[in-house]
Amino acid sequence: MRLEALSRLVRLSLARERKGAFFSAFGVAMGVGALVFFVGLGLGVGRVIREKIFPTDSRLVDVVPPAVSLGSLLGGGKLDAAAVERLAALPGVEATYRKMGIRVPAVTRYDGSFFGARLRMGMEVLAVGVDPGLVRSDVAMGEFKDAGDGQPIPALVSTRLLELYNKTFAPARKLPQLSANMLVGFGFPVEFNRSYVAATAPGPVTAAQAQVVGASDRAMFAGITIPLETAIRLNRASGVDADTFTGVTLVASDPARVPALMEAAKAMGFEIDDQERRLAENAGAAVALTTSALALLSVLICLLAAVNIAHAMSASVRARAREIGVMQAVGASRSDVRNIVLAEAGVVGAFGGAVGTAVALLLALLVDRFASGYLPSFPFKPESFFSFPWPVVVGGVVLGLVAALCGAYFPSRRAAATDPARTLAG
Amino acid sequence: MIRARDVVKEYEDGDGARVRVLDDMSLDVEDGDFVAVVGPSGSGKSTLLHLLGGLDIHYRGDVEVGGVKLSGLGDQALARFRNSHVGFVFQSFHLIPNLSALENVLLPSHFGAGTGDARKRAEALLERVGLKEKKDRAPVRLSGGERQRVAIARALFGGPRLLLCDEPTGNLDAATGAGVIRLFQELHQEGLTVLAVTHEDRMSAAARRVLRLKEGRLVEESSPSAPVASQGAP
Numbered sequence: 065m066r067l068e069a070l071s072r073l074v075r076l077s078l079a080r081e082r083k084g085a086f087f088s089a090f091g092v093a094m095g096v097g098a099l100v101f102f103v104g105l106g107l108g109v110g111r112v113i114r115e116k117i118f119p120t121d122s123r124l125v126d127v128v129p130p131a132v133s134l135g136s137l138l139g140g141g142k143l144d145a146a147a148v149e150r151l152a153a154l155p156g157v158e159a160t161y162r163k164m165g166i167r168v169p170a171v172t173r174y175d176g177s178f179f180g181a182r183l184r185m186g187m188e189v190l191a192v193g194v195d196p197g198l199v200r201s202d203v204a205m206g207e208f209k210d211a212g213d214g215q216p217i218p219a220l221v222s223t224r225l226l227e228l229y230n231k232t233f234a235p236a237r238k239l240p241q242l243s244a245n246m247l248v249g250f251g252f253p254v255e256f257n258r259s260y261v262a263a264t265a266p267g268p269v270t271a272a273q274a275q276v277v278g279a280s281d282r283a284m285f286a287g288i289t290i291p292l293e294t295a296i297r298l299n300r301a302s303g304v305d306a307d308t309f310t311g312v313t314l315v316a317s318d319p320a321r322v323p324a325l326m327e328a329a330k331a332m333g334f335e336i337d338d339q340e341r342r343l344a345e346n347a348g349a350a351v352a353l354t355t356s357a358l359a360l361l362s363v364l365i366c367l368l369a370a371v372n373i374a375h376a377m378s379a380s381v382r383a384r385a386r387e388i389g390v391m392q393a394v395g396a397s398r399s400d401v402r403n404i405v406l407a408e409a410g411v412v413g414a415f416g417g418a419v420g421t422a423v424a425l426l427l428a429l430l431v432d433r434f435a436s437g438y439l440p441s442f443p444f445k446p447e448s449f450f451s452f453p454w455p456v457v458v459g460g461v462v463l464g465l466v467a468a469l470c471g472a473y474f475p476s477r478r479a480a481a482t483d484p485a486r487t488l489a490g
Numbered sequence: 491m492i493r494a495r496d497v498v499k500e501y502e503d504g505d506g507a508r509v510r511v512l513d514d515m516s517l518d519v520e521d522g523d524f525v526a527v528v529g530p531s532g533s534g535k536s537t538l539l540h541l542l543g544g545l546d547i548h549y550r551g552d553v554e555v556g557g558v559k560l561s562g563l564g565d566q567a568l569a570r571f572r573n574s575h576v577g578f579v580f581q582s583f584h585l586i587p588n589l590s591a592l593e594n595v596l597l598p599s600h601f602g603a604g605t606g607d608a609r610k611r612a613e614a615l616l617e618r619v620g621l622k623e624k625k626d627r628a629p630v631r632l633s634g635g636e637r638q639r640v641a642i643a644r645a646l647f648g649g650p651r652l653l654l655c656d657e658p659t660g661n662l663d664a665a666t667g668a669g670v671i672r673l674f675q676e677l678h679q680e681g682l683t684v685l686a687v688t689h690e691d692r693m694s695a696a697a698r699r700v701l702r703l704k705e706g707r708l709v710e711e712s713s714p715s716a717p718v719a720s721q722g723a724p
Contacts (some may be wrong), residue, residue, distance in 0.1 A: 066600075392572070394573065
């Protein structure tokens, strides 16, 4: 049977049974629309968690010294230069980036103009020094290296901290909203080995000017990130440990090698700082679970739509038994009859799937518009809560088609089994 | 044209008993003949028609139509046979209500027949049966006689050599039925083989041969212009 002839017969049949076809397509559209909407929502929220709230690089492994261990008491488990070399020599390690926290307290006392507003504030500051290679791509001004005593210290701030500042702190204190670019070049005083609350080291206080050179996902969340050499110099000046590192970030050549690297580092007596990764995984799992539950509900709606189509097609086949017999009398084979019924259902399903998908996309657009216009600003509020990669969009239409074809399977077999001699008798 | 040998057709009734509808039926029909099959209700007339047209394949014996041996043909081959070797005309016309007269005639083209300009051919057939002006009308807007003529045009669409008619004038008044019978006579004169199951005396009178069936057996064969020849009537 030619495709053109099939499409003509299907068109005529659907035109006659417009009402039934509409209700069948509506059921499919409901199920597919709900599924596409919830999957898009899950993917969108997951993307926000992955990219904004807990931005993790699947190739990075953060190795830290053990909190307490017999080895550390005996001199083992120390993250010194030799240990870093051993870690760098592990198979699958592409690069290593050392980190050293400033081991003395530090404070900033700011009193002056802050982007057009008056700011007078004193606060404790945490700082960590990192190898420049880890954050080089995020540095927007000058070089990320230690310029020596008396020179401004290049500092990176966390993009997440900036987001929290913009969405919570700044509105509460009536301070201006800031972008990373605006912050570049901003300077503020820092006094190392001074604290309002904690004990200080025996060494002298080192006063310096920190200058923001960019914002980075890899920067310390609640503090500033400075060049490693600066951290070593400041720790040494304060008379504290300037030889061992507080952490080393390993870059795996392939994400698949990460588990082996973690095991190897643990075998060497170190621990893995995977708090961020776990938080990201937990949040992602919660979103995935919720999305799966809603998607399952949507699939159930699709199943109901398929059952509805099965009922509708069965009734239609019964009502058209004589017509089917006539078609067989003029040359339709059993497979022709089966194909006609399946094609009718396929058109209904694909149409329902396309409409459902389109409605889901439209609804997502409306939700985004509503969120943008009416929801108050909050940290990490995305421009869109949805993500619709093309497999989801195409999958919606395909699901509608498949649901309808499944529903029409048995009715099509029944139609093909019509006995023309019996239906045409009399 | 038709050669049937020792054909037996049985089915099970509601009580599970086997009912023999055709009982060792043998039949020969020459190419270009006009045959009327008569007999009481339940004598197996329509069943015979369905077997000869490839609509019913559950029987024993051999049936050959137009050189095609139907016994053992697969579904696709049988569909092709029905599409191009035979045309059916039914008592209740069996037109598809949501199709126009022209679209009803075109129906066989969807399954392979009329590979040339199908529409032109369908229009020519409607002109042949005198319905060219009403080609776009739905069946419901045609009289009984007109519907039957559309059905005849549809039966002729695939260019069959055999027309199988099941009570073609059964639902028509006398005058309209006479017109349809005349049409069959014309088609017969043009060389078409016509086999019609009928209760209508005028239809039998128009045929060259009349076969009488009783309880699944061919009991009489006659020619309207010749004396009756008995074929082993009980």
